[in-house]
Amino acid sequence: xKKMNLPNKLTMLRILLxxxxxxxxxxxxxxxxxxxxxxxxxxSITDALxxxxxxxxxxxTDFGKFADPLADKILVISVLVCFVKLGLCGAVxxxxxxxxxxxxxxxRLVAAAKGKVIAAxxxxxxxxxxxxxxxxxxxxxxxxxxxxxxxxxxxxxPFGHLQSYNWxxxxxxxxxxxxxxxxxxxxxxxxxxxxxxxxxxxLKDNIEVISDM
Numbered sequence: 167x168k169k170m171n172l173p174n175k176l177t178m179l180r181i182l183l184x185x186x187x188x189x190x191x192x193x194x195x196x197x198x199x200x201x202x203x204x205x206x207x208x209x210s211i212t213d214a215l216x217x218x219x220x221x222x223x224x225x226x227t228d229f230g231k232f233a234d235p236l237a238d239k240i241l242v243i244s245v246l247v248c249f250v251k252l253g254l255c256g257a258v259x260x261x262x263x264x265x266x267x268x269x270x271x272x273x274r275l276v277a278a279a280k281g282k283v284i285a286a287x288x289x290x291x292x293x294x295x296x297x298x299x300x301x302x303x304x305x306x307x308x309x310x311x312x313x314x315x316x317x318x319x320x321x322x323x324p325f326g327h328l329q330s331y332n333w334x335x336x337x338x339x340x341x342x343x344x345x346x347x348x349x350x351x352x353x354x355x356x357x358x359x360x361x362x363x364x365x366x367x368x369l370k371d372n373i374e375v376i377s378d379m
Contacts, residue, residue: 177212177230199312206245254304260354263357
C-alpha cells in the first residue's frame with residue numbers, strides 16, 4: 167500500500183479535528199467557544215498548508231484533489247449546523263450552502279466515475295476563505311461576549327438580603343449581544359452569496375461533464 171504523503175495527512179487531520187470542534191461548540195464549559203475557535207483555527211491552517219506543500223514538493227495526488235475540498239465542506243458545514251443549534255446562524259443560508267456543496271460534489275463524483283478529477287477553482291478558494299473568516303469572526307465575537315458577561319457578573323447592587331441587577335450593565339450586554347448577532351448573520355449571508363456564485367461558476371466551467379450525465 168502506498169504511503170500517504172504529508173499534504174494528504176494534513177487533510178485527514180482536518181477531518182479528524184471535526185468531532186473535537188463540534189464537541190467544544192456544543193458542550194457547555196467555560197470558554198468552550200474559544201476552545202472550538204482554536205481547534206477550528208488549527209484545522210484551517212492545515213487547509214492552507216496541505217495545498218501549499220503539495221504544490222511546492224510536487225505531491226499533488228488525485229486523492230488530495232478530491233479529499234481537500236471534501237474536508238473543507240465537512241468542517242464548515244458541521245460548524246454551521248452547530249451554529250444553527252445555538253442560534254448563531256440562520257437555517258436558510260445554511261440550506262443554500264449545503265445545496266451548493268451537494269451539487270458541486272455530485273458533479274465531482276460523476277467526473278471521477280469517468281476517470282476525470284476536477285480540482286477546485288479560484289472561486290472555490292474564495293468561498294472557502296469567506297467561510298473561514300465568517301466562522302472565525304463569529305467565534306471571536308461570542309468569546310468576547312463570554313468575557314464581557316463574566317466581567318459583568320459582579321455588577322450588582324446590594325439591597326437588604328437581596329441583590330438587584332445593574333440594569334445599565336444588563337442593557338449594555340444585551341445591546342452587544344444583538345449587535346454581534348446581526349454582524350454574524352450578515353457575514354453568514356455574505357458567505358451564502360459567495361458560495362452560490364462559486365457554485366454557478368464551477369458548474370459553468372464543467373458544463374461538459376453535466377451534459378454527459
